[in-house]
Amino acid sequence: MVQKYLSPVRVYKYPFELVMAAYERRFPTCPLIPVFLGSDILYEHKSEDGSLHVVERSCKLNVDAPRLLKKIAGVEFVFFIQKNTLNWKDRTLLIDAHNETFSTRVLVNETCSYSVHPDNEEWTCFEQTASLDIKSFFGFESTVEKIAMKQYTANIKRGREVIEFYLNELISQGITRIPRWAPGAPGGHHTVSRNATSGLPCSIEGSGAELVESPVAGTVTAEPSGHSQGAEPDGDKLEAEYIKRYLGQLTPMQESALIHLRQWLQETHKGKIPKDDHILRFLRARDFNKEKAREMLCQSLSWRKQYQVDYILQTWHPPAILEEYYAGGWHYHDRDGRPLYILRLGQVDTKGLLKSVGEEAVLRHVLSINEEGQRRCEENTHLFGSPISSWTCLVDLEGLNMRHLWRPGVKALLRIIEVIEANYPETLGRLLIVQAPRVFPVLWTLVSPFINENSRRKFLIYSGNNYQGPGGIADYLDKEIIPDFLGGECVCNIPEGGLVPKSLYQSDDDTETSDHIRLWTETIYHSSYIYKGAPHELTAEILEVESVITWDFDVLRGDVVFSLFHSKRAPEIHQKDSAPVTAAAASCNNVQLIDKSWVLGVDYRRVEAPLVCREGESIQGSHVTRWPGFYILQWKMNSSSSGSSIARVDDVLASLQGTSHKCKVMYYFEVLASEDFRGSMSSLESCSGFSQLSGITNNSNKSHSGSLISR
DSSP: OEEEEEOOBEEESSOHHHHHHHHHTTOSOOTTOTTEEEEEEEEEEEOTTSSEEEEEEEEEEEOOSOHHHHHHHTOSEEEEEEEEEEETTTTEEEEEEEEOTTTTTEEEEEEEEEEEETTEEEEEEEEEEEEEEEOOOTTOHHHHHHHHHHHHHHHHHHHHHHHHHHHHHHHHTTOOOOOOOOTTSTTSOSSOOSOTTOSOOSSOOSSSOOOOOOTTOOOOOSOOTTOOTTOOOSTTOOBHHHIIIIIOOOOHHHHHHHHHHHHHHHHHBOSEEEOHHHHHHHHHHTTTOHHHHHHHHHHHHHHHHHTTGGGHHHHOOOOHHHHHHOOEEEEEEOTTSOEEEEEOGGGBOHHHHHHHHOHHHHHHHHHHHHHHHHHHHHHHHHHHSSOOOOEEEEEEOTTOOGGGGOHHHHHHHHHHHHHHHHHSTTOEEEEEEEEEOTTHHHHHHHHGGGSOHHHHTTEEEEETTGGGSTTSGGGTSOGGGSBGGGTOSBOOOSOOOBOOOGGGOOOTTTSOOSSSOOSOSOOSOEEEEEETTBOEEEEEEEOSTTOEEEEEEEEEESOEEEEEEEESSOOOOEESSOSOOOHHHHHHSOEEOSOTTOOBTTTBEEEEEEEEEOTTOEEEEEEEOOSSEEEEEEEEEOHHHHTOSSOOHHHHHHHHTTOTTEEEEEEEEEEEOGGGGGGSTTOTTOOOSSEEEOHHHHHHHHHHHHHHHHO
16 A cells, blocks of 8 residues: 655745755755765756756665664665756755665655745745555565554654754854846855755655655745634645634544545546535545545534535524524633533423424524534634534433433434434534433443543533532533523523424324434435446427536446537437336436437537546536437446456455445436526535535636627
């Protein structure tokens, strides 16, 4: 497995020339870099005007690995090839390094760059990428990989200290500015006399495997320009100070995981992508395993899209019964600045609420609370000047009794927990449960298996009046905000709850009494399976030219190819299942419209080039119709992946489970008059507070809008 590292952009608030002078001072020797033993120049080139200097070296490094591993490998030193390209005119330094020792067993590559900050030419940016591919290492592959990652993380701090040391040394000597390169100056650059590209490869060192970050690694000394408070960084790059200020302290490998996942979303979700703090929650929930976090996040994004959760704060208005009898609400914040939500669960008439408003309304209300919690976290991040990514929940169980163990109510609670755990991970900072009665262990036994272990560790449970003494809630909440019903001085405006009058109950026909809780009774999105040799197709009849067909779909399983066709003939529905075709069946089952006897180019023709869509991708697009007739949207299994001669492990496993020849998409499409297109909900320029448009989408929208106008 290839381990990859991608650093955030680190900013020196010093000019490029001064940073290069500090970089140069580390050589020929540097006590802060004891692993570097020397180097030999293999190639060197200087341009006539002195603006370009290229040096390629073989660098000797000490092996920083366990003695046993050295003995087995039979080496004391390793050699790296480093190529530095310093461009004084463009003010850039590019550094490429790879290992020469054990290159057939372990492949190490690293690329670093110094460049001028895009918003301030007096600052210097540093970026770094690295990869470690251990093909074989005498049976110690896992050990070598762990040593490599550990060493790499530890040496990032060392690299920052080295460059800071020499910058401070220059400043202490009164050197605060170095003239820029100018044509005609002696040597092109008359101030820096020694070779600014000599020395240690900014690289991965050790016995062909120890990832050691460059001693030239940069640092951020203040908030970078170009980011207003709370603003998302542009493009697919994150700055180190932005991460620290708005997301919190992360290890270098955690930063890398965040940047990689965000970059993947930029490339695959050609629409709105989550904010960085939202992505980070899913990474934390999966211990920064990028693949597991990506899978969990993609499923949640599809869920949010399908049920329009992004808009719930604008569209959800709780019924009057919920406002009066749901005993919960927001109440200031805890001592760590987390928003505080108080729920008097013992005073909630679960049965009465479900009988009067239904499970769907209760679940929607809980979702709106979680969305509001995320919004309050953002506000508190700005208010307190430090990252606030979770909230505190205080649950008062006074009044909890056996009536709360009503079976439909418990099932509704379990379903709510399941939805929250899957879509709002790491949003709970602390859960304070007070006045737990004797019946609580029974309820806890029922619900605790559905709660993630990380979440359970955040639970603090107090029975009776134990919450009032040392170690109680006063350790987490200021005395001034402890509610009066818990012995505090603060008057709390949270509804008191109580029994819902039976006169407000609805009949079973009017409420949702099924075991499965539906979030919305209707959704504009539908799902369909796609089988090998059996594509899923939809048709839109167009009567007026220059109408706009828009589509929005997510690939939930497998790889598919999306195409758009036009036909003058009305297609007939051919369904994979033999069941009669109904409107509901057509929306959720595999439907085929293009008859096998039809000839491409004669009976129908392609009007959009085939688009290969990978699992997890989110695709949006549109087409301006040129002819009346029938337009057919088609999703079919990607034949190139299924026809591969080399079977992947996951393909084999999928075939054993009977899923290798089945893909799944969730889709929505509509037909609009040309003048209505930009106002459509499927227009990619709409954006909620939850997410932001990807850079790819912004760019494609500009060009796409231009194509619409030109037509």
